Amino acid sequence: MTGLPWFVGRKLVAMLGTVLVASFVIYGALYLAPGDPAGLLAGGHEMSPAALAAIRAQYHLDDPFLVQYWRWLSGVLTGHLGDSMVVKEPVGSLIGARLVNTVLLVAYAAMLILGLGVLSGILAAVGGKVADAAVTVTTTVLMAAPAFVAAIVLIWIFATKLSWFPVYGSGTGFGDRIHHLTLPAIALSAGYLAYVSRITRAEVRAELTSDHVVAARARGVRRWAVLRKHVLRNAAAPVLAVSGITVAGLFAGTAIAEQAFGVSGLGSLLVQSAARQDLVVVQVLALLLVAAFVLVNMLVDVANAVLDPRLLRAREAG
Amino acid sequence: MSALLEFDRLRVEIPTPVGPRPLLRSVSLSVAAGEAVGLVGESGSGKSMTARSVLGMLPGGSVATGAVRFRGVDIGGLDPAGLRRLRSRDVAMVFQDPRASVNPVRTVGDFLTEVLRERGMSRAAAREKAGGILADIGVDRLAHRLKQRPYELSGGMLQRVVIAAALAGEPALILADEPTTALDVTTQEEVVAILDEQRRQRGTALLFISHDLELATAVCDRIAVMYAGEIVEILPAARLHEDARHPYTKALLKARPGSVPPGERLQTVPGVPQSAIDAPAGCVFADRCPVVEPLCRDTIPVLTAGVACHLEVS
Numbered sequence: 270m271t272g273l274p275w276f277v278g279r280k281l282v283a284m285l286g287t288v289l290v291a292s293f294v295i296y297g298a299l300y301l302a303p304g305d306p307a308g309l310l311a312g313g314h315e316m317s318p319a320a321l322a323a324i325r326a327q328y329h330l331d332d333p334f335l336v337q338y339w340r341w342l343s344g345v346l347t348g349h350l351g352d353s354m355v356v357k358e359p360v361g362s363l364i365g366a367r368l369v370n371t372v373l374l375v376a377y378a379a380m381l382i383l384g385l386g387v388l389s390g391i392l393a394a395v396g397g398k399v400a401d402a403a404v405t406v407t408t409t410v411l412m413a414a415p416a417f418v419a420a421i422v423l424i425w426i427f428a429t430k431l432s433w434f435p436v437y438g439s440g441t442g443f444g445d446r447i448h449h450l451t452l453p454a455i456a457l458s459a460g461y462l463a464y465v466s467r468i469t470r471a472e473v474r475a476e477l478t479s480d481h482v483v484a485a486r487a488r489g490v491r492r493w494a495v496l497r498k499h500v501l502r503n504a505a506a507p508v509l510a511v512s513g514i515t516v517a518g519l520f521a522g523t524a525i526a527e528q529a530f531g532v533s534g535l536g537s538l539l540v541q542s543a544a545r546q547d548l549v550v551v552q553v554l555a556l557l558l559v560a561a562f563v564l565v566n567m568l569v570d571v572a573n574a575v576l577d578p579r580l581l582r583a584r585e586a587g
Numbered sequence: 588m589s590a591l592l593e594f595d596r597l598r599v600e601i602p603t604p605v606g607p608r609p610l611l612r613s614v615s616l617s618v619a620a621g622e623a624v625g626l627v628g629e630s631g632s633g634k635s636m637t638a639r640s641v642l643g644m645l646p647g648g649s650v651a652t653g654a655v656r657f658r659g660v661d662i663g664g665l666d667p668a669g670l671r672r673l674r675s676r677d678v679a680m681v682f683q684d685p686r687a688s689v690n691p692v693r694t695v696g697d698f699l700t701e702v703l704r705e706r707g708m709s710r711a712a713a714r715e716k717a718g719g720i721l722a723d724i725g726v727d728r729l730a731h732r733l734k735q736r737p738y739e740l741s742g743g744m745l746q747r748v749v750i751a752a753a754l755a756g757e758p759a760l761i762l763a764d765e766p767t768t769a770l771d772v773t774t775q776e777e778v779v780a781i782l783d784e785q786r787r788q789r790g791t792a793l794l795f796i797s798h799d800l801e802l803a804t805a806v807c808d809r810i811a812v813m814y815a816g817e818i819v820e821i822l823p824a825a826r827l828h829e830d831a832r833h834p835y836t837k838a839l840l841k842a843r844p845g846s847v848p849p850g851e852r853l854q855t856v857p858g859v860p861q862s863a864i865d866a867p868a869g870c871v872f873a874d875r876c877p878v879v880e881p882l883c884r885d886t887i888p889v890l891t892a893g894v895a896c897h898l899e900v901s
Contacts, residue, residue, distance in 0.1 A: 480684070503691070
């Protein structure tokens with residue numbers, strides 16, 4: 270069996286395996302974490318041993334680890350995510366309310382990273398010395414500035430001084446949400462954007478001097494066609510691989526941007542829940558982030574195999 | 588016989604912090620229409636640079652004096668559009684390693700039809716033409732081949748595709764830069780035979796670069812021997828063994844495996860190969876020449892009657 274369908278099939282199996290292993294690690298790590306869930310469930314009040322025992326029985330806290338894990342996993346698989354231990358709300362509705370914001374934020378940041386990062390990288394590689402120097406200086410600054418510093422600077426300039434964008438909140442409706450998410454998306458993407466720009470510049474420059482590009486010029490292929498069909502086409506696979514991992518990693522990195530701009534999303538929920546030892550929420554969120562990361566990675570792998578069919582064969586040989 | 592291609596005292600220098608250093612010292616050579624000329628010499632002697640100068644592809648920052656003329660037109664004076672026309676219509680180049688010189692992620696069909704399509708030929712016509720040339724050079728299963736990618740072909744098959752692409756443009760001249768060096772010995776012969784046969788049938792001129800004297804004499808009408816950025820001797824291929832006069836050519840001929848009885852040590856050219864940068868001020872071969880005289884070290888010999896050597900002229 271060969272070809273793309275087989276490749277995608279194997280990737281899907283590997284992805285499910287990864288998520289399964291991750292679920293075990295996440296549940297196990299939080300099981301081993303210090304603190305007594307029963308005490309937390311009691312709301313911090315002093316309780317009689319009998320009352321604690323009743324809570325433990327109600328939440329099956331005395332069952333063996335594997336039984337507890339299995340009860341949790343089958344719950345997750347059938348859509349029963351459980352209730353938050355602290356705010357006593359179903360985890361599903363807690364996440365559902367925030368999921369849209371985070372997905373929009375990540376998609377927005379991903380568009381900035383892919384669009385501006387790749388374009389500026391190409392410009393630096395082929396646009397001459399001045400463009401190269403300008404892009405290099407800009408990306409160096411962006412790479413050096415952490416997201417929370419970028420957030421403060423952006424709020425100061427664009428929100429308080431110029432009042433172009435709101436300082437705080439998530440907004441309602443699509444247009445308003447995008448307006449609210451602009452500054453967070455810039456703060457979230459800046460460092461990654463610079464990174465992707467650098468990678469793109471390096472890949473494009475390497476292709477520009479490669480033998481097959483020299484040979485294409487020697488055949489009298491038009492400048493623009495050489496750039497598009499031989500340079501950018503061949504640089505696309507490695508750039509896409511790096512950008513894909515970067516974008517997948519954004520899901521886990523939204524916490525800072527969401528906190529700084531008061532966006533109600535999954536990242537801020539994860540931080541809040543971890544601080545409150547709300548294990549039920551943390552477990553589901555962690556698993557969701559792993560699944561999102563693995564899914565984006567798989568999509569990138571498949572896109573890469575379409576761009577460069579050698580990858581299909583390399584995997585089969587290996 | 589008017590020259591199709593003419594190098595007229597071509598000199599190429601590259602500026603360095605310690606002043607300009609030569610890459611080619613003085614190359615004078617002409618190739619007639621339909622003629623095959625072999626350019627032989629050691630690594631670093633400037634063979635590839637000479638071939639690339641025909642396409643106007645000298646290294647960035649280098650300065651060329653003298654001229655390379657194609658059909659009487661100085662290539663150094665062409666604008667980008669003229670240069671592109673020259674590359675896509677008049678002169679085709681076959682590089683050493685087909686694995687490196689063909690874009691690995693595009694199909695064989697894309698590669699073969701690219702330049703034809705840019706000339707405005709329809710997709711179907713371009714594929715038909717490319718397929719026809721592949722068939723001429725003995726490639727089977729054409730429809731399948733056109734869909735394959737370079738990594739799915741053997742080195743020899745891929746070099747055939749490269750030769751087919753060179754022929755597809757119907758050039759007047761093919762530059763072949765060690766076209767078989769990257770291939771194994773059995774496929775080498777096949778690929779050279781194909782190149783030789785096709786260019787004879789089509790009346791295409793050939794500048795064949797090689798460090799293999801035997802191979803060059805087999806396919807070429809004349810042989811130009813190059814050393815350290817200069818052509819030191821030009822002579823008909825058929826008379827190479829008998830008529831070689833330059834000490835370097837003689838040394839090269841003695842260094843071939845066939846020149847001594849089996850079991851004996853091969854002779855080598857004394858010293859190490861030099862490039863144009865570290866060649867002496869007078870005759871380029873003076874440092875390694877077995878019969879060197881004081882005159883050779885100071886004065887550059889001029890290529891007269893096919894040889895650039897003071898001892899031969901006097």
